[in-house]
Amino acid sequence: KMNISTLNMAAVDVVGDESTFIQTIDKKIFNVGRDLSSSGGTGADVLRKVPSVDVDIDGVISIAGDANVTILVDGKRSGRTGSGRRGEIENIAASMIEKVEVITNPSAKYDPDGVGGIINIVMKRGALDGFNGNISAMQGDYKQQNLNGNVNFRTDKLNLFTSMNYRTGDRVGDGLRDFQYDYYDTNKTTAYLYQNTHRTSTPNNLGFRVGGDYYPSTNKTVGYTLDISEHKELEQNEIDYVINTFNPSMEGLMLMDENDNGYHIDHVLSYENKFDSKEQLLKAYASLAHEIDDVFETGTMQSQEGFDRKSSDSSWTLEDNTNMTMAVDYENEYGEKLGIETGLKFSIRNFGEDLNYLEGKYDNDYEEDIYAAYLVTKYDLTDRFGLKLGARFEQVETKANLSGPTSHDSTNIITKIFDQAISESPFDNPYKKVYPSAFLLYKLTERQSMQFGYSKKVNRPNRRTLSPFPNNTQDISRLRNGNPYLRPEYSDVMELSFSSNSRKLNLNLSSSYKNTSDVIMWWDRDYVTFDSTMYEILTAGNAESSESMNFSGNIMYRPMPLASLMIWGYSWNSKISDRGEADFNGNSRGMGFGGRLTLNIPTIARIELSGNGRGKMKITTGTIPSNYRINLGIQKSFLKNKLSVTLKVNDLFDTGKFIIDTSTDVTNSITQETYTQLMYAERQRQKRNTSIVLNYNFGKQQKKKWGRGNFSGRSGGMGGGGMDMDY
Secondary structure (H helix, E strand, C coil): CCCCCCCCCCCCCCCCCCCCEEECCCCEEEECCCCCCCCCCEHHHHHCCCCCEEECCCCCEEECCECCEEEEECCECCHHHCCCCCCCHHHCEHHHEEEEEEECCCCCCCCCECCCEEEEEEECCCCECEEEEEEEEEEECCCEEEEEEEEEEECCCEEEEEEEEEEECCEEEEEEEEEEEEECCCCCCEEEEEEEEEEEEEEEEEEEEEEEEEEEECCEEEEEEEEEEEEEEEEEEEEEEEEECCCCCEEEEEEEEEEEEEEEEEEEEEEEECCCCCCCEEEEEEEEEEEEEEEEEEEEEEECCCCCECCCCCEEEEEEEEEEEEEEEEEEEECCCEEEEEEEEEEEEEEEEEEEECCEEEEEEEEEEEEEEEEEEEEECCCCEEEEEEEEEEEEEEEEEEECCCCCCCCCHHHHHHHHHHHCCCEECCEEEEEEEEEEEEECCCCEEEEEEEEEEEECCCHHHHCCCECCCCCCCCEEECCCCCCCEEEEEEEEEEEEECCCEEEEEEEEEEEEEEEEEEEEEEEEEECCEEEEEEEEEEEEEEEEEEEEEEEEEEEECCEEEEEEEEEEEEEEECCCCHHHCEEEEEEEEEEEEEEEECCCEEEEEEEEEECCEEECCEEECCEEEEEEEEEEEECCCCEEEEEEEECCCCCCCEEEEEEEEEECCCCCCEEEEEEEEEECCCCCEEEEEEEEEEECCCECCCCCCCCCCCCCCCCCCCCCCCC
């Protein structure tokens, strides 16, 4: 016979982790908090750990091989990611990120920008009860340092939060470019250009974020966020070059420095009302962002033949950009089967660029205004089968105006390009478009589902792609500028996906087909003659059409609570067609892969081994060899898990290098000469580096028992950045 006895216990420790990766029917959610390799890093380090997402060494983001991706912060564009649609995610500290949401085929409820999909970076807003926070510091190779902290105070009526981040350190890399030009129809045989580059980039970035949420009742939330950041970055390039253009060859040294200083400030006011109902939800926000970017470029050229250039040929560019957005969304459900979503959104963007070159001032003013309205209806035909139909209407007004000195003769090829662009200004391109979407969902079982989706998307040319001013005024050996006559490219996207979830195994597979018209390409060659010398200018143009197929899949396996393995892969195959431009035609294909193994050994350490890379890529003009990166993180906790020490090794085998090898047949539009351009290039932005990160948590590390969540407990919230898409 057994008797009942009482045991008094002070506490019970439950060892385990929140799920790092969550796959819902409509999106992928990646929780950042426990990711070791991102600790002390940037937004780029975070995104490299997200299945099917890749960030190359230049910061270009892609989903399953498609780089037409829209980056959002808390559900909207932010100055932290730059004015462009793709953004500069290295301006975001990993410590300030709560989670990342990825949706590859959003409905008409969302902006149609981004054929490849949307990546929403959700910033920390504070979800713990009472007063709490953390502070961390990183020290690493190449003078890398990072100091950041987050503080939060939360009650039933109020939630206040703030965060700060400072980052500096050298990014050291090397590169080379080898161009060979083979002529066949003249007595000339071969010309070549060779450049060997050593590059050092040193950022000094400071960011500050403060805000709060007020809960006047259990169903209403009013929020405000102020986001300020300042960046100062010096990039130094030392280039050994050899140029042979049938005249006496030139050999020498080119030194180029670029100082990029700026700041951004972003105000966001949000409101949410759930009407004491599970059926209705009203969300609205207004945001005002302003940013300044000040770039000073200088360069000197020393050649053995005496063709020198002094540092007085410098340029100074000042960008002043303002972005104002207002949006309201309303959702309601009628009975158990029917629901609607509707809303309005207005975006007014003004971009000003002042460029000073050779004592002349050149202005590029660009304005883009977008007025949008949408309606989405969802209907459950049965308890297993449902559909979601919608449409979005947009009216877009764009205008670009270029100005500068007019009463002078061109002094070099750069000023001639300026003068030619100004003579053709202004450039207007208003357009309107309807973007439909349709989704079908079938639940095979409670844990398995299939979905088919269709949507129409747009890739708008941004101001840099449109600007006819040269991107670089120092290196005239490779001239590149935008095209103000570019048209938006439109895509019809169809996607079929399958999802299976269980306690130990998550499996997700998807396949998509994209048919695109007016494809924006950076392979259009123009030729300009100045002072009896002909220059090749690489610019953007519209190809007629393209077709692409993408496949992606990821598996997450948790054999036990203390271990998890995640593996993902993707592939693509595309064909571009154009009857007018031979350079545009061709096929490209490739594949990417990644994975992460996590082991949590109680009282000893947490170990994480992660990596990602690409297989050999076939592009329209050549090949890109395979590459990969492996990262290692080891974390030890102390003081009842309040203090942790993390050792990180990024790019363990120093293999993070980009290589491209191309061959292109070209016809000079002026001389009608034909030649083959052979190019081989290598580039490495950051060498292998080791760092140590210290992190200390203070205050209560416990969530409230009631589940308000960040803004809407139903949707994940607009203020908290959630992207509510039920299908």
